[in-house]
Every structure is written in C-alpha cells, then in structure tokens.
Amino acid sequence: MGLTACAPGTHLAYVSLPTTNGIAAYRVRDVSSAFTAIVGSPYLAGNSPGPIVVGPSTRYVYVGNRIDNTISIFKIDGQNGSLSEVFPRVAAGLDPAAMVMNSGGSLLFVVNQIASSISVYSVNSSNGALSPVSGTPVFTVPNPVTLALTPSGKFLYVVNTNLGAVFGYSVSSSGTLQLVPGSPFPADVGAFALAVDPNEKFVYVADTTANTVSILAIAANGALTQVAGSPFATGTTPVSVAVSKGGQYLYIANEASNNITEYSIDSNTGFATTITGSPISAGTAPLFLLTDPDGAFLYAISQSSKTITSFIIPPTTGELASTGDSTNTNDSVAGMAVSR
C-alpha cells in the first residue's frame, strides 16, 4: 500500500504546523517539484506538532507534539498519501524537539529538550507501534536541541547548544546507547543544527552564534575531530544543514541574512569550498533545509513567510537554481519530512 501512495514520478511531503496543531500533506512531482495538497490536509495532531519523520516503508508518519509531550503516529493511506492518526499517542519526555529514524525503520530516536534526555523506541514493523527501549531515556547535559544518525545506524550524534558541542553515542542493534569515548566533541559557539555525510565520513554542525559551520571527521569508534580549516564561515545565523545525496555538496540556511551558503566538500579531507554564486537568496528567514529523496531538489522552509521554496541541485556543480516555485503553507512550519 505504501508503494502505491508513492506512485512513480511522485513522492510525499509532510509538514508540521504548530499554530493550528496540524500536519499538512503534499504530493510532489519528482520532475518539477510541484506541490499539490492532498485531500483532507491538514490533519489534526497533538498540541504544537514539531519534529516529523516518515518511516522508510512509507506506511507511517511520526510527529512529536512539543506541548503535549507525546508522539503521534499517523498511518499513510496507500492510495493518496493522506494521514489517519492511530491512537493512543505515545508518551515522550518533556518537549520532544527532534526525531530521527534508522534506515531500516526499526528504531526511532527522540531528543527531549526540556527533559534533557534522549528517548529510543523500537518500531513494530507490522503496525508502526512504538515501545520504549530498555535503558532509555538517556539523560544528557541540559539543552540538547537536535540529533542525527549515521546511515549505518551505528552512531547517534546530539547537538548541545549550551556547550557548543556534539555528544556521540554508539547504538546497539536493540537501540541501547553507549557514550562514545571523548564525548562531547567541540564544535563552535551556538551549535544548533547538524547533519551527517551520506558516506558516513563527516558530521556538519551549524554554529548559530559564531556564524560558522563546523566539519568533524568521524573515526571508526564514532569519535569526532575537526577537519583542517574548520570551522568555515557562513552567512548570519546559520540554523539548518543539508547535504546532497552523494555527499559532495553542503548547504547552510542563514536565517538572518535570508540566504543559503553553498559548499563543495572534499571527499577525503572534508574541506569546504564555497561554490560559485554562493550564497543564493532564499526568501525571508529560511529556517529548515531538506533534500528530496532523489537528491534533485533542495527545499527551504521559511517559518515567517509560511512558504516552501524549491531549488534545483545540479549534480555537476551543486550551484542551486531556483525553480521559481513556492508553496504557501498558510501557517508557520516547525518541521518537514519527505517519503522515499
């Protein structure tokens, strides 16, 4: 049924709208990146939905409700991609601020910002239900803000803004977490957002206060060290990080300077070189960046202007080109996820 919802030539996008407690659903054309709202959208979630994840099977969507301190599970309709919530909601820690799922769809990781903890859930493959993994939540230093998982699922990285650092955890097959020796690993002042290289070589951290991006190499044991030249200058107030599908290009959303800084990344050293034409204007205060599953488009989401703007990622140069398309979400956006 999931494969039917993601018909050839299209994929699905889901956007959390905290002001109206809704989840907007769109069908996106692969070739043009045109967004079409799905009938019935937006669908009601809990109080102040924020982080959102689409399971790799495209059967379920998971949403963190930041005021309810719960996780909503939505079943994706096999024919048109619409959502129907499956009750009851699952308890999370205080303020589930960020979520990530492993590539196999068997584990869900949640950062609870106010609780300063990390929750881990095993995912039932038949009905999408969540069960807390034994030994979690794991408590960490106050103010963890976001997290990212390596593609292999071996290591989980959590950004702590207070410390300007990244905590690393090794992840067992059952989902238990073990702190990587040497954690936390320093980034720069105001570390706020991060992404992991698809080739599992580097971690990229946007440092909001320092206006830099820290690039850290991943060792075999998950430890992180800054690459030569890191941190690299960005625009003003970098708040989101996105990496191209092949890992060769890096994009940073700069909220205060209303643009996106574009880099090419040396696959061996991790050195970042700004791409010709960088930065590119990205409308008003871009807050989130996300790539489509094919790596052909980059989506920039503006919370203040309530829009999703699409950019083409040329595979040979990485220099973003605006499609001229902008989707109005009619509400401030707090998170976005796309299906495969």
Added chain:
Amino acid sequence: MISRFVTITRRVVALIFFMLLISVPHLHAQQAPRFDVFGGFSYMRFNALTIGYPNDTNMYGWNFDASGYIKRSIGVTADASGNYGSQLTSYHFMIGPQYAWRRPNSKFYIHGLFGKAQNNASIPQPTRSGFESVGRSFGGGFGYDHDWKDRFSIRVFQVDVFHSTTFGKGQNDARVSTGLIYHFGHIGHRRKL
C-alpha cells in the same frame, strides 16, 4: 489548462445559443416527443490529480436526465449523475439549454450545463468517515439517440465535460453515458399527407 477548458466550454454554450437563434425560422413542422426521460450507465474520468492523487481516476455509475422541449429542437435538460471509485464519489446536479437536430429515426443534440458538484473522499479519520466538498460546476456536451420502439429510444452515447471547483481546487472531468430513453407528450404538428 483551466483557461483553455473554460474557453472551449464557453464556445460550446455560445454555439448552442447561436443555433437557437438561427434555427427558429427553419423548424420543420413535424411532430416530436415533448418530454424525454433518460436513465443509464455512466463512466467518468475524474481529475483526482488536483486533490493529491498520483493519477486521475476512472469512476463508474449512473446518469439520469429529463428534457422538455418548448420548440421542436429547443429545450431544457436537467441532469443528475453519480460516479464511484475506490475512494472517491462524484455527484453532479445540472441544468441547461439543449438543442436537437432531429431525423426520422434519430436525434443529435448539444447542451450546456450549469449546477453543482459534490465530491467525497472516503478516507476514514478518527472522528469522521472522510471528506466532502460541494462547489459550482459548469460544462457542456453532445449526444446521439436512436429510436427503438414506439416510446423508447437508445441513447447511443452522450459525452460531457465539466469544470468543477471542490476542495479549493478546480477539476476538469469528462463523462460518457449510455442507456434508455422514454418519450411522452408531443410537440409540433402532424405533417400533411
């Protein structure tokens, strides 16, 4: 795409009224049925792309209409149809002018239709069974009927296109119908022998 569809539909309607204007002096003084009641099968190609489906969808159902003629070739038709897909249901309730070219055993006609569309998406939610939207609809079409028995004809085909606005989007749908017609009443004069 919508403006082209609207333009085509408006031209069809304008053609109907033009035929009404020029045909009055040319009406043949022959008797014809005053009222037709049609019932039959209908196929619709529904523009589901506009509401987030991956493709437009095929729907099947019924079509009824009742036509009354004020002149031998000029009349009004009231049309209703229901079409059903795996999740979607589409109803149209329309009325409009109709012009017919009559032959001894058959009739070709065109008409313009205006009314409403009611579209339903059966997607169960925790607190509701699905989503429904009602909006304006307009369109036009043509058809061909062939006499069968004394008061009955076969509607060989009727083709209609509609532009409707539901769920905040415009849909361009096409419908094909066939079935049986019952005639009663008469209009016009018997031909002198």
